[in-house]
Amino acid sequence: MPSKTIKEIQDLILKGNANCEKVVKHYLSSINEQKHLNAFIEVFEEEAIERAKEIDLKIREGNAGKLAGVVVGIKDVLCYKDHSLTCGSGILKGFKSLYTATAVQKLIDEDAIIIGILNCDEFAMGSSNETSVYGPTLNAVDNERVPGGSSGGSAVAVQAGLCTVSLGTDTGGSVRQPAGFCEVWGLKPTYSRISRYGLASYASSFDCIGTFTNSAEDAALLLEIMSGEDEKDSTSSSSAPENYQLEESTTKTYKVAYLAEALNHEGLSPQVRDVFQETLSKIKEAGNQVEEIKFDLLPYLLPTYYILTTAEASSNLSRYDGVRYGHRSDQAENPEMLYKKSRTEGFGPEVQKRIMLGTFVLSADYFDAYYVKALKARKLIRNKTLEILKEYDFIITPTAPTEPFKLGEKNKDQMEMYLGDVFTVQASLCGLPSLNIPFSNKKSGLPVGVQITGKPFKEKDLLQAGNFFSKL
Amino acid sequence: MEISGQQYEPVIGLEVHVQLNTKSKIFCDDPVKYGADPNTLVSPVSLAHPGTLPVVNRAVLGKAVKLGLALECKIAQKMYFDRKNYFYPDSPKGYQLTQDRTPVCKGGGVNIKTESGDKFVSLDKIHMEEDAGKSIHVEGEDFSKIDLNRAGTPLLEVVTNPCMSTSAEVALFLNYLRRLVRWLDISDANMEEGSLRCDANVSIKPVGSEKLGNKVEIKNMNSVRNVQKAINAEIKRQAELIRSGETVISETRLYDLEKNQTRAMRTKEALNDYRYFPDPDLSEIELSDSFINEIKSAMPELPEEREQRFINEYGIELEKARIICEEISQAKFFESMLKENIDPKVASNWFVGPVKGFINQNSEIKLENINPKALSSLIELSTSGKVNQHVAVRELLPEVMVNGTKPEKLAAEKGLLIESDENELLDWVNEAISQNPEKVTAWKNGKKGLSKFFMGEVMKKSKGKADPRQTISLIEEQLKNQ
Numbered sequence: 001m002p003s004k005t006i007k008e009i010q011d012l013i014l015k016g017n018a019n020c021e022k023v024v025k026h027y028l029s030s031i032n033e034q035k036h037l038n039a040f041i042e043v044f045e046e047e048a049i050e051r052a053k054e055i056d057l058k059i060r061e062g063n064a065g066k067l068a069g070v071v072v073g074i075k076d077v078l079c080y081k082d083h084s085l086t087c088g089s090g091i092l093k094g095f096k097s098l099y100t101a102t103a104v105q106k107l108i109d110e111d112a113i114i115i116g117i118l119n120c121d122e123f124a125m126g127s128s129n130e131t132s133v134y135g136p137t138l139n140a141v142d143n144e145r146v147p148g149g150s151s152g153g154s155a156v157a158v159q160a161g162l163c164t165v166s167l168g169t170d171t172g173g174s175v176r177q178p179a180g181f182c183e184v185w186g187l188k189p190t191y192s193r194i195s196r197y198g199l200a201s202y203a204s205s206f207d208c209i210g211t212f213t214n215s216a217e218d219a220a221l222l223l224e225i226m227s228g229e230d231e232k233d234s235t236s237s238s239s240a241p242e243n244y245q246l247e248e249s250t251t252k253t254y255k256v257a258y259l260a261e262a263l264n265h266e267g268l269s270p271q272v273r274d275v276f277q278e279t280l281s282k283i284k285e286a287g288n289q290v291e292e293i294k295f296d297l298l299p300y301l302l303p304t305y306y307i308l309t310t311a312e313a314s315s316n317l318s319r320y321d322g323v324r325y326g327h328r329s330d331q332a333e334n335p336e337m338l339y340k341k342s343r344t345e346g347f348g349p350e351v352q353k354r355i356m357l358g359t360f361v362l363s364a365d366y367f368d369a370y371y372v373k374a375l376k377a378r379k380l381i382r383n384k385t386l387e388i389l390k391e392y393d394f395i396i397t398p399t400a401p402t403e404p405f406k407l408g409e410k411n412k413d414q415m416e417m418y419l420g421d422v423f424t425v426q427a428s429l430c431g432l433p434s435l436n437i438p439f440s441n442k443k444s445g446l447p448v449g450v451q452i453t454g455k456p457f458k459e460k461d462l463l464q465a466g467n468f469f470s471k472l
Numbered sequence: 473m474e475i476s477g478q479q480y481e482p483v484i485g486l487e488v489h490v491q492l493n494t495k496s497k498i499f500c501d502d503p504v505k506y507g508a509d510p511n512t513l514v515s516p517v518s519l520a521h522p523g524t525l526p527v528v529n530r531a532v533l534g535k536a537v538k539l540g541l542a543l544e545c546k547i548a549q550k551m552y553f554d555r556k557n558y559f560y561p562d563s564p565k566g567y568q569l570t571q572d573r574t575p576v577c578k579g580g581g582v583n584i585k586t587e588s589g590d591k592f593v594s595l596d597k598i599h600m601e602e603d604a605g606k607s608i609h610v611e612g613e614d615f616s617k618i619d620l621n622r623a624g625t626p627l628l629e630v631v632t633n634p635c636m637s638t639s640a641e642v643a644l645f646l647n648y649l650r651r652l653v654r655w656l657d658i659s660d661a662n663m664e665e666g667s668l669r670c671d672a673n674v675s676i677k678p679v680g681s682e683k684l685g686n687k688v689e690i691k692n693m694n695s696v697r698n699v700q701k702a703i704n705a706e707i708k709r710q711a712e713l714i715r716s717g718e719t720v721i722s723e724t725r726l727y728d729l730e731k732n733q734t735r736a737m738r739t740k741e742a743l744n745d746y747r748y749f750p751d752p753d754l755s756e757i758e759l760s761d762s763f764i765n766e767i768k769s770a771m772p773e774l775p776e777e778r779e780q781r782f783i784n785e786y787g788i789e790l791e792k793a794r795i796i797c798e799e800i801s802q803a804k805f806f807e808s809m810l811k812e813n814i815d816p817k818v819a820s821n822w823f824v825g826p827v828k829g830f831i832n833q834n835s836e837i838k839l840e841n842i843n844p845k846a847l848s849s850l851i852e853l854s855t856s857g858k859v860n861q862h863v864a865v866r867e868l869l870p871e872v873m874v875n876g877t878k879p880e881k882l883a884a885e886k887g888l889l890i891e892s893d894e895n896e897l898l899d900w901v902n903e904a905i906s907q908n909p910e911k912v913t914a915w916k917n918g919k920k921g922l923s924k925f926f927m928g929e930v931m932k933k934s935k936g937k938a939d940p941r942q943t944i945s946l947i948e949e950q951l952k953n954q
Binding site for chain 2: 077079087092097101196198200201203204234235311315317335339367371
């Protein structure tokens with residue numbers, strides 16, 4: 001079954017060439033054949049088949065939902081009632097969620113079939129999927145390379161045809177960067193567009209649920225279903241979701257800005273620069289206005305991002321204390337040691353490092369110098385970015401400064417790993433919608449993503465333009 | 473207070489935690505209930521499961537604003553919650569949601585009436601926060617139990633300025649606050665159950681000095697009386713330290729009721745850096761003018777105002793007005809009794825005396841179940857002389873209060889209406905006389921005081937319903953005829 005997009009699968013079912021059960025079984029055998037990718041942490045084999053049969057019945061009765069036939073994998077930070085939730089961490093091994101995340105429930109309500117839980121960096125902290133307690137997910141295009149992170153499993157699952165679409169989460173690029181590394185569509189919507197209820201928090205004021213798909217249309221459909229206000233998340237937006245369906249053909253052209261500082265960034269690899277510039281010229285040739293602009297705040301993006309996200313994370317992860325659920329050390333003799341030992345044994349090194357960093361920047365002596373200053377910087381960055389977006393429809397950058405790197409390659413130099421987020425954190429700091437458009441380096445065959453970032457709540461424009469640019 | 477030739481005075485400030493009586497918790501739908509089985513009022517939010525988020529209960533905001541308005545505070549229009557980060561087994565999230573930088577109410581205060589005149593107790597702020605669960609330490613066991621039912625119960629923390637100088641002032645303020653929060657239906661304010669908790673900051677300084685001494689925070693006091701005792705014990709301790717040339721260390725101390733002294737807590741707990749920062753899981757809260765005005769317009773007359781009005785308008789004694797206005801339900805009930813046109817002073821005597829007495833003795837009787845109209849009729853029956861007052865209290869009041877029976881009908885049924893039929897009265901009088909010939913002789917020999925004895929006999933025979941004035945003249949008439 002070569003079909004990949006939602007529409008293609010649903011067409012097959014509609015024409016009687018397939019049914020949900022067959023679709024699920026197809027994905028199950030693909031998952032089995034490609035176990036070495038380590039994309040899934042858990043697969044709900046029997047359950048998915050049972051559910052497929054129910055939905056096939058609904059299709060026959062003519063009352064199936066919009067996602068009938070769609071098989072979904074979800075990142076291991078999203079709650080699904082009575083199913084495992086471990087956040088790729090030893091501290092939650094064996095934990096099962098008591099409830100279902102709002103976004104996941106909305107998909108299920110439209111008859112999506114959840115096929116399993118996808119591997120990711122521990123608590124979504126990482127850019128290569130190497131911090132997962134289950135080991136790294138491998139990039140399907142080259143098994144020696146990383147799939148990106150933190151939603152690496154979600155990206156590979158769609159890349160390798162292990163499910164129709166998948167959910168990831170994006171705090172600083174964790175959907176867009178792996179989508180770029182795996183040559184699939186990756187959408188991070190506007191902050192607050194999709195409820196965070198049931199998303200295990202990393203950094204609350206950044207976290208967004210995002211999608212991995214084989215087309216812009218699929219991303220539009222999922223967004224339409226998942227977005228909207230949720231009374232369980234007071235930060236969810238009350239503005240009504242749009243009809244995100246893309247128009248078939250459009251003559252609309254756009255005004256696109258690229259950042260001079262990004263193109264001249266020292267970390268930008270020549271291969272990525274080539275693909276990016278080629279894309280820029282194609283966009284220009286197609287009648288769009290492409291202009292270089294200055295953005296002198298670029299060097300402040302990563303420090304601001306890492307101060308604020310680690311601060312929030314240090315507090316968000318305090319609940320994993322071994323008292324009520326999750327890993328509890330059996331070596332502890334008193335409450336203090338219970339915390340110390342359970343958390344030391346349960347959390348991996350990257351998470352521990354970020355907790356320490358966040359605790360430091362929030363501590364009484366450094367609060368003003370780091371946390372408060374970073375809040376101010378965030379405001380400046382947001383204002384400056386929104387100013388650009390008043391004049392331009394989108395800001396365009398490479399999604400990541402390099403092609404997918406080799407496993408272990410960047411683990412020695414953490415700063416280099418963090419540098420990989422340089423282009424994605426801008427949209428995260430500003431809460432803006434941002435999209436990875438899949439491209440690749442024709443010479444090496446390796447994926448290279450191009451990212452466009454748009455105005456708040458203008459996901460439809462973003463997807464429409466992305467679709468247009470991808471076909472040039 | 474003199475120490476080594478220098479006059480010293482205590483400086484006291486309070487942090488009072490008022491547990492709100494909302495139906496549900498401050499950040500989720502779990503019910504707020506005292507005494508439920510352990511860990512039965514806990515949803516994934518209360519348990520701080522991954523992915524759960526807090527959502528502010530609007531009822532908490534309403535009660536916070538209500539108290540702020542009653543205490544003449546400035547109400548914040550925009551505010552957020554901060555996270556106070558610390559690890560403790562009964563704090564499920566690893567942080568407490570509280571308001572560090574943007575309290576819902578600022579300033580304000582209240583006049584309390586001390587023996588030496590009015591004293592203004594000024595407030596620093598009132599902020600909202602969530603309560604923690606409970607750790608239960610089992611004697612002799614190497615484990616503790618955690619009950620998270622209370623986790624997430626809404627609290628208002630009322631913080632006064634360091635403006636009080638005696639434990640008596642503290643007690644007056646606490647009593648004032650307790651009556652107010654009950655009056656406003658904000659809290660049960662029961663110190664023993666922990667729905668009102670008070671920590672006191674105590675220091676002493678030379679009289680006239682601007683500089684405050686090192687302050688000691690005292691905790692663990694479960695009644696107003698114990699707060700007073702703890703403060704007195706702490707003032708004494710600090711005075712002795714200064715007298716012997718030592719310095720007072722700024723620390724947190726626990727009050728030990730049995731020894732009537734305070735003792736130091738482990739210093740480790742005082743060294744916590746709470747790393748406060750705004751909770752990114754909750755959006756900013758805005759209080760609109762209409763929200764505040766709605767609360768303002770629904771605000772009842774405050775207890776002091778009502779007390780004063782009862783005195784001025786109805787001529788009720790201060791003491792009785794104060795007792796009636798101890799609770800808003802009583803004040804309301806009392807006023808509805810007055811609708812029946814009975815003398816307010818007589819009504820207040822009845823209310824403070826037999827009515828409250830009966831309620832106190834019968835805990836199952838609730839004021840809200842009593843028919844004020846029936847009670848008024850009973851009082852009327854007594855004042856108009858139709859039923860003897862003692863008879864009314866003893867024989868009629870219980871049934872009127874429990875069943876709301878019409879007193880006149882009840883009195884008639886029970887045959888308790890005053891008997892003024894002369895023939896009936898004569899029968900009782902003659903019976904009393906014929907049964908006590910020696911007393912009759914004595915009376916005739918000049919012991920006129922024995923009339924009262926015969927009166928008592930007639931009352932016994934009539935079960936109290938003989939008209940007293942008529943009876944006494946009949947007795948004297950009949951005795952003369954003997």
